[in-house]
Amino acid sequence: LRVPNTQVFLGSFTGFTLNDPVLGRLDEGILDGGIDFDDVTEGVFAVSCKRGRNRDLERTTAGQLSVSFRNQTRLFDPTNPDSPFVRFVVPRRPVRVEVDGEPVFQGFVDNWAFDYEPGGDSVASFSASDGFSVFARNVNGGE
Amino acid sequence: VSIGIFGLKSGSRDDGFTGTSTSGEEAQLAVEPTPAPPPTPLPVPEELTGARLNRVLDQLRVSFPSPGRDIDDGNSLLAAGDIVGNTLNYMLDVIETSEQGLVFMTKDGRVGFRERLLQPREGAVQFIDFGDGIQYIDVQTTFGTDLLVNQAVVEYPDGVVASENQQSQVIFGITEKTLTTQLANEAQAEGLAAYIVRRYGFPDFRVSDVTVNLRALSPAQVTQVLGLELGDQADLVFTPNGFGRQIAVRNRIIGIAHDVGLDSHTMSFSFEDLPFDFYILDDEVFGKLDNTDGVLGF
Numbered sequence: 001l002r003v004p005n006t007q008v009f010l011g012s013f014t015g016f017t018l019n020d021p022v023l024g025r026l027d028e029g030i031l032d033g034g035i036d037f038d039d040v041t042e043g044v045f046a047v048s049c050k051r052g053r054n055r056d057l058e059r060t061t062a063g064q065l066s067v068s069f070r071n072q073t074r075l076f077d078p079t080n081p082d083s084p085f086v087r088f089v090v091p092r093r094p095v096r097v098e099v100d101g102e103p104v105f106q107g108f109v110d111n112w113a114f115d116y117e118p119g120g121d122s123v124a125s126f127s128a129s130d131g132f133s134v135f136a137r138n139v140n141g142g143e
Numbered sequence: 144v145s146i147g148i149f150g151l152k153s154g155s156r157d158d159g160f161t162g163t164s165t166s167g168e169e170a171q172l173a174v175e176p177t178p179a180p181p182p183t184p185l186p187v188p189e190e191l192t193g194a195r196l197n198r199v200l201d202q203l204r205v206s207f208p209s210p211g212r213d214i215d216d217g218n219s220l221l222a223a224g225d226i227v228g229n230t231l232n233y234m235l236d237v238i239e240t241s242e243q244g245l246v247f248m249t250k251d252g253r254v255g256f257r258e259r260l261l262q263p264r265e266g267a268v269q270f271i272d273f274g275d276g277i278q279y280i281d282v283q284t285t286f287g288t289d290l291l292v293n294q295a296v297v298e299y300p301d302g303v304v305a306s307e308n309q310q311s312q313v314i315f316g317i318t319e320k321t322l323t324t325q326l327a328n329e330a331q332a333e334g335l336a337a338y339i340v341r342r343y344g345f346p347d348f349r350v351s352d353v354t355v356n357l358r359a360l361s362p363a364q365v366t367q368v369l370g371l372e373l374g375d376q377a378d379l380v381f382t383p384n385g386f387g388r389q390i391a392v393r394n395r396i397i398g399i400a401h402d403v404g405l406d407s408h409t410m411s412f413s414f415e416d417l418p419f420d421f422y423i424l425d426d427e428v429f430g431k432l433d434n435t436d437g438v439l440g441f
Contacts, residue, residue: 003403045405052247052373052398055351056290056415057320057343059236060247060397096252097401099357099408102369104401106252130248135203135231 001070002044008067009037010109011094012087035094040085043069043076047097049105051130062132065097065105068125076124077114095128108133184225189327192217192242196256199226199234213249214256217242219335220327222300241324243335245397247373257374263393263417267376268367270353270412272385277364280409281354282381288346294319295339299326306336308344315346349416350379350392357408368410371396377412393417 013035044067051063074080078089089112097105107130115123185202187195193216200212219242226234238256239246245257269276293311296319297304307317320339326332357365371377375396382389398413 001405003405006403047403048401050398050400052413054398054413060239060245063248099369100365103251105250131252132232132248135235
């Protein structure tokens with residue numbers, strides 16, 4: 001079961017990366033690099049996002065996204081190296097959400113959270129924010 | 144150069160800082176990163192808000208290229224001077240306030256900027272309670288003092304100006320709002336102050352939010368609402384409880400939210416109203432006479 005009509009993509013850097021087993025090989029990565037997005041919608045059962053502001057005269061704040069996955073198979077688990085998605089379970093990964101192929105949110109993962117119940121029921125979720133969260137860390141000035 | 148001492152409790156792990164950790168209740172970790180160079184002043188000329196926004200984005204230490212932007216020219220003129228030491232978010236706030244426009248991240252990850260002078264137009268997406276149009280499942284309205292401002296103080300690099308709506312103050316008491324801007328001159332600052340107390344001087348019946356159920360819309364309507372972006376116009380026509388006078392409101396979208404589950408997908412829009420047409424002397428679009436509902440723009 002997964003949400004219909006909605007796709008969640010997580011990004012990975014494709015540029016040359018020292019010490020990386022794949023991207024660190026010469027003649028393998030692209031020096032300047034880019035970002036490849038992979039569909040990770042498998043098991044997604046809830047998505048919510050918000051951009052902009054609630055009313056006039058308020059400041060526009062960073063857009064927020066949260067995504068929840070059913071995680072009984074530990075597909076989204078940073079301690080499970082056998083998962084094909086383990087490389088995505090990292091904060092600051094670029095994330096994009098589309099509905100019917102139309103983008104509705106793009107930003108960066110802030111936090112992953114994992115909920116394991118003794119019976120094997122498990123939920124993985126992440127929260128993300130849009131580019132404003134990057135801007136907040138940049139002090140303005142000349143070169 | 145040591146920038147600080149971090150106390151580590153027994154068994155704590157190194158959280159990515161370079162250095163050695165020691166077990167023990169009061170172990171200390173000294174971190175010696177390369178000190179960041181202090182930001183140098185960024186000289187800026189007198190320019191419109193859109194140009195200023197592009198200029199500060201060009202200074203980002205992480206690249207945010209021009210193709211990643213969707214930026215209007217803007218209507219407010221900003222002062223020349225030096226910018227230094229403010230976070231980019233602060234600068235975006237100041238530019239947004241100076242313009243009374245909208246600075247945001249678009250749904251596809253670009254920096255968006257919409258100037259304040261959105262001329263209402265016919266044919267915008269229309270939300271309705273029944274009939275032809277996009278049917279909503281919930282509409283929220285307000286009529287109160289949450290947006291009331293009858294005394295506006297505008298700070299700009301060369302001084303401070305104020306404007307008041309005395310008629311409103313007599314009825315509702317004084318409600319003041321201070322706006323920090325980079326407006327270029329006194330005339331621009333006075334224009335902004337007058338605009339604020341004119342627009343927000345009295346409580347107004349406003350539509351704050353509309354929610355639609357995407358699963359109940361036709362494919363064409365889904366495409367229509369998914370195509371909406373912050374800053375776009377969206378109209379609402381509804382008759383509360385199905386009787387009495389029909390209400391038609393023109394709005395600008397200032398917030399968009401999605402809530403997707405296995406069985407439902409709702410999309411909510413937050414609005415500011417577009418209650419009047421702007422009137423600007425000598426402007427090709429906003430300067431037309433016979434526009435009696437217009438408000439003097441700035």
